[in-house]
Amino acid sequence: MTEPVLPRTGIAVDVHAFADDQECAAAEDGLVPLWLAGLYWPGERGLSGHSDGDVVAHAAADALFSAAGCGDLGSNFGVDRPDMKGASGLRILAEAAEIVSRAGFTPGNIAVQLVGQKPKFAPRRDEAQAALTRAAGCSVTVSATTSDHLGFTGRGEGLTAVATALVIPTP
Numbered sequence: 213m214t215e216p217v218l219p220r221t222g223i224a225v226d227v228h229a230f231a232d233d234q235e236c237a238a239a240e241d242g243l244v245p246l247w248l249a250g251l252y253w254p255g256e257r258g259l260s261g262h263s264d265g266d267v268v269a270h271a272a273a274d275a276l277f278s279a280a281g282c283g284d285l286g287s288n289f290g291v292d293r294p295d296m297k298g299a300s301g302l303r304i305l306a307e308a309a310e311i312v313s314r315a316g317f318t319p320g321n322i323a324v325q326l327v328g329q330k331p332k333f334a335p336r337r338d339e340a341q342a343a344l345t346r347a348a349g350c351s352v353t354v355s356a357t358t359s360d361h362l363g364f365t366g367r368g369e370g371l372t373a374v375a376t377a378l379v380i381p382t383p
């Protein structure tokens with residue numbers, strides 16, 4: 213009997229700290245820019261990272277790798293590769309979708325939840341989902357929640373994103 217071809221699910225979490233005062237002082241206009249869910253957030257303190265620190269895009273990419281059994285962010289992009297310095301989350305997500313497709317899987321959809329007090333995400337949800345969906349080549353939806361001022365996200369020390377993805381073995 214032949215095995216049924218089933219979709220596969222993946223899961224991922226990404227965390228980045230907000231840039232500290234020293235990093236902001238070293239930045240061009242005194243504030244590290246925030247890149248989140250593929251969008252620039254004017255006036256908001258940015259995240260630390262080797263890349264642009266976009267937790268939403270990173271969690272989305274890592275969930276695709278998880279679903280396809282293609283390793284993870286670090287095994288595909290390294291943790292300090294010079295060519296990834298400042299890399300945008302949208303680039304990482306697009307490249308992850310490409311890697312997964314080459315491995316024989318069609319990305320089905322990705323669902324991400326952002327955890328943090330700010331920025332207030334909901335007003336820009338449609339814009340963010342459109343940018344992420346374009347990069348991934350499949351539907352990406354994003355919800356957001358605070359942690360009720362609890363923990364490191366609640367204290368405004370950083371952001372977390374949790375993601376699931378579905379991929380379908382390409383016939």
Ligand SMILES: Nc1ccn([C@@H]2O[C@H](COP(=O)(O)O)[C@@H](O)[C@H]2O)c(=O)n1
Nearest residue numbers: 328329330331332333334356357358359
């Ligand atoms: N960074 C965030 C966090 C939350 N939201 C929206 O607020 C709603 C209520 O959040 P609670 O944590 O108090 O349940 C949430 O459902 C989101 O719609 C947001 O936009 N940005």
Ligand SMILES: C[C@@]1(CO)OP(=O)(O)OP(=O)(O)OC[C@H]1O
Nearest residue numbers: 261262263285286289290291296
């Ligand atoms: C994306 C990568 C690329 O160097 O950079 P970081 O900004 O460190 O982000 P992280 O989510 O910790 O994943 C690791 C890296 O692959």
